[in-house]
Every structure is written in structure tokens, then in C-alpha cells.
Amino acid sequence: MEKTIAVLPGDGIGPEVTRAAVKVLKLIARRYQHEFNFSYGLIGGAAIDALDSPFPKETADACGTADAVLLGAVGGPKWDNNPSELRPEKGLLAIRKHFGLFANLRPVKAVPALLSASPLKEEKAAGVDLMIVRELTGGLYFGEKARTADDAYDTLVYSREEISRIVEQAFELARVRRGKVTSVDKANVLESSRLWREVVEEKKAAYPDVTVEHQLVDSCAMKLITDPSAFDVVVTENMFGDILSDEASVITGSLGMLPSASIRTDGFGLYEPVHGSGPDIAGKGIANPAAAILSAAMMLRYSFGMETEAAAIEEAVQTVLEDGCRTADLAEAGGRSLTTEEWTDKVIEQLDAEAVSEDIMFSYM
Ligand SMILES: NC(=O)c1ccc[n+]([C@@H]2O[C@H](COP(=O)([O-])OP(=O)(O)OC[C@H]3O[C@@H](n4cnc5c(N)ncnc54)[C@H](O)[C@@H]3O)[C@@H](O)[C@H]2O)c1
Ligand SMILES: CC(C)[C@H](C(=O)O)[C@@H](O)C(=O)O
Ligand SMILES: [Mg+2]
Numbered sequence: 001m002e003k004t005i006a007v008l009p010g011d012g013i014g015p016e017v018t019r020a021a022v023k024v025l026k027l028i029a030r031r032y033q034h035e036f037n038f039s040y041g042l043i044g045g046a047a048i049d050a051l052d053s054p055f056p057k058e059t060a061d062a063c064g065t066a067d068a069v070l071l072g073a074v075g076g077p078k079w080d081n082n083p084s085e086l087r088p089e090k091g092l093l094a095i096r097k098h099f100g101l102f103a104n105l106r107p108v109k110a111v112p113a114l115l116s117a118s119p120l121k122e123e124k125a126a127g128v129d130l131m132i133v134r135e136l137t138g139g140l141y142f143g144e145k146a147r148t149a150d151d152a153y154d155t156l157v158y159s160r161e162e163i164s165r166i167v168e169q170a171f172e173l174a175r176v177r178r179g180k181v182t183s184v185d186k187a188n189v190l191e192s193s194r195l196w197r198e199v200v201e202e203k204k205a206a207y208p209d210v211t212v213e214h215q216l217v218d219s220c221a222m223k224l225i226t227d228p229s230a231f232d233v234v235v236t237e238n239m240f241g242d243i244l245s246d247e248a249s250v251i252t253g254s255l256g257m258l259p260s261a262s263i264r265t266d267g268f269g270l271y272e273p274v275h276g277s278g279p280d281i282a283g284k285g286i287a288n289p290a291a292a293i294l295s296a297a298m299m300l301r302y303s304f305g306m307e308t309e310a311a312a313i314e315e316a317v318q319t320v321l322e323d324g325c326r327t328a329d330l331a332e333a334g335g336r337s338l339t340t341e342e343w344t345d346k347v348i349e350q351l352d353a354e355a356v357s358e359d360i361m362f363s364y365m
């Protein structure tokens with residue numbers, strides 16, 4: 001298959017981890033005889049510096065003609081005091097809204113080899129496999145907001161339609177997973193959450209094979225740590241999903257392990273790690289590229305329908321971790337400490353090794 005991928009490395013560790021993901025995608029293209037064309041664009045602080053806009057038209061156009069977008073991360077102290085229109089994060093919100101990417105899938109899967117890197121007791125983290133489905137183009141992030149010298153407000157607005165489409169996405173995912181949806185809200189306080197709950201209750205009739213529970217966001221935050229295995233699909237509004245996903249990353253041992261897909265219903269999507277630009281480690285070559293590499297795997301699965309290729313990447317990442325290869329953030333899991341580039345090359349070697357063993361298998365068939 002021939003595909004065009006727009007690559008937006010962004011700021012801080014963004015370019016470091018994106019380079020790793022592109023290297024893996026190039027190997028996949030070679031191994032499975034695909035043609036991936038990469039076009040590069042600017043977003044976030046890098047785009048502000050070069051073009052005075054966090055999401056320039058050139059970038060929107062390049063992404064618009066691509067089949068999917070791979071993004072690193074945006075932001076950093078250099079731009080922290082910029083006016084709100086010239087904040088790197090504004091570019092991220094703009095690209096999500098521009099392409100209507102309302103569904104943000106954030107899988108959280110415990111890796112057996114990394115259990116000791118998690119602050120949770122090993123038996124709590126073991127076997128955790130949940131998916132946070134975060135609404136991405138509404139809520140507090142996009143509601144009317146304003147400030148004067150002494151006042152400020154942000155508004156949290158959701159329409160029935162916006163809630164319906166994300167809830168449907170969650171039900172569909174639960175159907176092919178373990179059949180459970182936890183809808184997270186703050187219905188004891190917020191009107192928007194009461195509407196959210198109402199829509200979930202209406203929708204569930206169409207999914208008799210899925211169990212539904214409602215959970216308030218504060219107790220959900222606690223239960224994610226005390227009983228994470230209780231969750232399968234967690235569906236929630238934009239800001240709750242942002243906060244809960246960073247929290248859930250501790251189950252895996254590092255924020256550097258969490259990939260994400262931001263999709264709509266026609267297959268187009270933006271793929272990026274859940275983490276940010278890591279200003280404290282940027283430029284040192286030590287960032288964990290797993291989240292970016294696993295995001296590339298999600299691109300193959302959700303945008304290109306390449307399930308075998310996606311699974312091959314996930315398996316290679318798993319094997320490399322089982323072999324004791326670690327980046328610095330996972331030092332507590334023991335093993336050998338590698339740089340971003342060295343760790344990526346281990347994944348590449350592993351993918352090559354899988355290819356060789358398949359060739360040997362085929363030669364006997
Ligand atoms: N999607 C995005 O582009 C995105 C997401 C979150 C934050 N941000 C931005 O990033 C900047 C920094 O934010 P922050 O410090 O709160 O969050 P962050 O995610 O950048 O970093 C939080 C902590 O996790 C560590 N970390 C993150 N990714 C890692 C990786 N791949 N490997 C190893 N360690 C990793 C960092 O070193 C840091 O200690 C801010 O400007 C923020 O707005 C961007
Ligand atoms: C950088 C920021 C705008 C972004 C968000 O809040 O959505 C980030 O934290 C994320 O999780 O992707
Ligand atoms: Mg976040």
C-alpha cells in the first residue's frame with residue numbers, strides 16, 4: 001500500500017522520539033512492501049519561531065493531503081510567557097479541532113517486564129489492560145473563555161451530539177475488548193455531566209452485550225491506582241481524560257510508555273505520545289521512544305488497517321523490554337540502560353529478527 005504520512009516533530013523531546021518512530025515505520029515499509037512517503041511540517045514552538053503561528057496554514061495543508069499525521073510533542077519554557085494565541089499548546093488544540101479528531105484513544109497496558117518500575121504493588125499493576133477514550137474537541141478546552149485583570153472564566157459546554165459520538169466509539173471498542181464501559185463524570189455537580197450520563201443511559205440499549213457503569217471522576221482517580229484491573233474502556237470528557245491518562249501511565253512504569261490515537265470516523269487520524277515535550281530531558285538523547293513507536297503502530301492499525309504490521313511493532317517493543325533493554329525513565333525495572341537511539345535500534349533488530357524467522361518458516365512450507 002502507498003501512504004503519505006505528515007510528520008510534525010514539534011518541540012523538546014518531540015523530534016527525538018518522532019525520529020525513532022519514523023525509523024521503525026521505514027523498516028515496516030521495507031519488510032511488508034509498502035510505500036510510506038513522509039512529509040515534514042512545523043507545529044508548536046518550532047512553528048511560532050519560524051512562521052509566527054503555532055499551527056501554520058502550510059502545516060494544515062500538508063496534513064490535509066496526507067493519510068495520517070505523526071506528531072511528537074509541543075511546548076517548553078521558551079514560550080511559557082507568550083500570549084495565549086502564541087502558545088505552542090494552542091497549535092495542538094487547533095490541529096485537533098481543524099481535522100475534527102474527536103476521539104482520543106489512550107491504551108494503558110502493563111508490561112510484565114516493567115512491573116517493578118511502577119509505584120503500584122506488582123500484583124495490582126499486573127495484567128492491567130484498559131483504554132481511555134477521551135473526548136478531544138469539546139469541553140473546557142474549547143468553550144468560551146475570557147479574562148480581565150482580576151477575573152477569568154472557562155466554560156464547559158457539550159452538545160448531545162458530541163457526547164453521543166464519543167460514547168458510541170467507546171461502546172464499539174468495548175464490544176471487541178472485554179465488554180465493559182466505565183463512563184466517568186462529575187454528575188453530582190456539573191450539568192454537562194448530567195447530560196453526559198443521560199446520553200450514556202440512552203445509548204446502552206443498543207449494546208446489550210456491553211456492561212455499563214458510571215463513576216465519579218474523583219473516586220475514579222483513586223480506583224485507577226487501587227484497583228486498575230477493574231477497568232476495560234473508560235470514556236470521559238476532554239479534561240478528565242487528560243488528567244486520568246497521565247495518572248494511569250504510572251501503572252505502566254513511565255509516561256514514556258503511553259501512545260495515543262486521535263481519530264474521527266473516516267480513518268484519518270493523528271498519532272502522538274501522551275507525554276509532552278519533556279523540557280527536563282530534552283536534547284540529552286535519553287527520552288523513551290516507546291510511546292511514539294507504539295503511536296505509529298496505532299496509526300497502522302486505525303488509519304491503514306495494517307493489523308499484522310501494528311502487532312509486529314508491539315511484539316518487538318515487548319520483546320526488547322523483556323530482554324532487559326531500558327531507557328533512563330525505567331531504571332527502576334533494572335536491566336541495561338540505553339539511549340533513545342540505542343533502544344530504537346533494538347526494536348529495529350527485533351523486527352528484523354522476526355522477519356528472518358518468518359522467512360525460515362516460509363522456506364519449509
Ligand atoms: N501532546 C503534547 O504535545 C503535550 C502533552 C503534554 C504536555 N505538553 C507540553 O509539554 C511541556 C512540558 O510539560 P510537562 O513537563 O508537564 O509534561 P511532560 O509530559 O513533558 O513531562 C512530565 C515528566 O515526564 C517525563 N517524560 C515525559 N515523556 C517522557 C519520555 N518519552 N521519556 C522519558 N521521560 C518522559 C519528563 O521528563 C517529565 O519529568 C509543556 O509545555 C506542556 O504544555 C505537550
Ligand atoms: C499540551 C496539552 C494541550 C495537551 C492536552 O491537554 O490535551 C496534553 O496534555 C495532552 O495530553 O495531549
Ligand atoms: Mg496531557
